[in-house]
Amino acid sequence: MRLLATIAAGIALLGVVPAPPASTLAAPAPATRPGQPGPSAPSSASPDPAAATWGVAPSSARGPNGRAAFSYKLDPGATLTDYVGVTNHSTRPLTLNLYASDAVTTTRGGFDLLAADQKPTDVGSWVRLPRRTLTIPSTSRLDVPFTLTVPRNATPGDHAGGIVASLAGIAVDAQGNQVAVDHRVGARIYLRVTGELHPTxxxxxxxxxxxxxxxxxxxxxxxxxxxxxxxxxxxxxxxxxxxxxxxxxxxxxxxxxxxxxxxxxxxxxxxxxxxxxxxxxxxxxxxxxxxxxxxxxxxxxxxxxxxxxxxxxxxxPWPQLAVLALLALAGWALIAARRRRAAQLARAVAAAREEGRAQASRAPDGQDAAVVADGQPPAAGDGGSAPDGRPMPDADRRGLGLDNRHPTIDHTGKDEK
Known part of the structure; x- marks a missing residue:
């Protein structure tokens, strides 16, 4: 099954003097993708197994003049004539399609041209070539004249495009389908129309x-x-x-x-x-x-x-918040532990005080509880004491008439009980 498609590949958009097939270009453009123009280098394409290479560059009536691209500055309504050189580096004749198109910027920043089936509306439509098909003998170059006419209502500023030489061929895709392939090589056109500029x-x-x-x-x-x-x-x-x-x-x-x-x-x-x-x-x-x-x-x-x-x-800041949470948890645990130790110490002190009070409230070995309790000496009639504060024996107390266990004698000489 043949799958009808057009894939433009291998377009050179920096005009240089064509060289032998092994040569390289001074400033290659971005790489291509299927269906789009590509790097500035002589393309290798063929409708059959034999390889074919060709190049496109600005030229003159007497041959290439070393220009990298077609660069112009023209007024609206102006017309000029220039030449494009197409060189066949192959050892067999090549029949190429020659046309002009508008340039676009790819999303990755590459310089690209409209696909072959898209009609140009800008500088590509202002170029007139004498013929659409070009047959070039082996290892030969043709310098083709063209005219560029700027419309009178052209907007001021920069207009970009290119002149393309393409070769149709047949390729097989990954699924085994035959695909019509359009390999393109081109030279860039930069035209500035005079007028007010707005770089933005x-x-x-x-x-x-x-x-x-x-x-x-x-x-x-x-x-x-x-x-x-x-x-x-x-x-x-x-x-x-x-x-x-x-x-x-x-x-x-x-x-x-x-x-x-x-x-x-x-x-x-x-x-x-x-x-x-x-x-x-x-x-x-x-x-x-x-x-x-x-x-x-x-x-x-x-x-x-x-x-x-x-x-x-x-x-x-999830990691930072996790670290803060761990630090807060560790701080809370430390404070809680300190509070528990302080509470335990307070309970121990309170228990010791209660134990001391309980022991102090009990009189040891028959000692007068009143003396132990409040530290005051016993009242008169409860034993008394010597003038120096020492307790007096019972005999002394009786000799002084302080023993309240004996009756006292009043002035009448009568016993009283």
Missing amino acids: LTVEDVRVRHTGSVNPLAGGTVTATFTVHNTGNVRLAGQPVLGVAGPFGLARRSVDGEALPEILPGGELTATVRMSGVPPLFRLTANATVTPAAVGDQVLDPPPPAGTARAAVWAM
């Missing part, structure tokens, strides 16, 4: 993610992904910067991302910037900023303002 880059659709660390002493990683859109009329590069701060601007930091490649007017790409060691401060604010930069020998005067956008992300 806009940052859109900022998405921020925070990835925490299990180490409570290390911060997490903030990853910001955003779209950089060229909303002006000048092709621009850019320098992205990611700034991150916690509540009230705490722990504010910034980091530069990788420099952005060329973005064509109206084009956009996706950029990603990462920052490590970010403390988890519950709620983080991320600012994505892109400063426009000139491409090639352009001069941006005055420098355009930077594009910026903001987004917030939660950054919960």
Whole structure:
């Protein structure tokens, strides 16, 4: 079964002087994916097992002139004639399709052309070639003239495209289906239409993610992904910067991302910037900023303002909270243990005091309880004491008439009981 498809691959979009098949180019463009133009190098393609290589580059009526790309600056309504050189490096003749198309910026920042089945509406539609099909003898070059006419209502600024030479072939995909393949090689066109320029880059659709660390002493990683859109009329590069701060601007930091490649007017790409060691401060604010930069020998005067956008992300400090919880638990356990020991000591002291009081309340070995109890000497008639404070014997007490066990004699001489 034959699967009908068109896959454009191997397009060279930096015009150089074609070289033998083993040669390389001075400045290769980004790698391709099926269906899209690719790196700036002579392509190898063939509809049969024999290999074929060819190249496309700016030229003149007398041959290649060393230009890397078709670069023009024209007024609206202007017309020019130029030449494109197509070289067959193969040992057999090649029949190629020759046409012009518009350029676009891929989401990864590559310079690309519209697919072969898409009709150009910009600079690709302003190019007129004398013929669509070109047959080139083996190891030969043809310098093909073309005209470029700028419409009178063309918008000022940069317009990009390319001139392509393609070769159709047959390939087999991973499922064993036959696929029609369109291998393309091309040279870039950069046209600036005179008028007022507006170099502007806009940052859109900022998405921020925070990835925490299990180490409570290390911060997490903030990853910001955003779209950089060229909303002006000048092709621009850019320098992205990611700034991150916690509540009230705490722990504010910034980091530069990788420099952005060329973005064509109206084009956009996706950029990603990462920052490590970010403390988890519950709620983080991320600012994505892109400063426009000139491409090639352009001069941006005055420098355009930077594009910026903001987004917030939660950054919960789970490891730190776990450590704090353990410390709080350990502190509570320590305080509780101290309180228990203090309570036990207080109970022991109280018990000792009660025991002392109980022992003090008991008279030891027949001693007068009143003396033991309150420490006061016995009252008169209860034994008495000598003048020096020592207890007096009963005989002495009787001799002094202090023994209350005998009757006393009053002045009448009568006994009283």
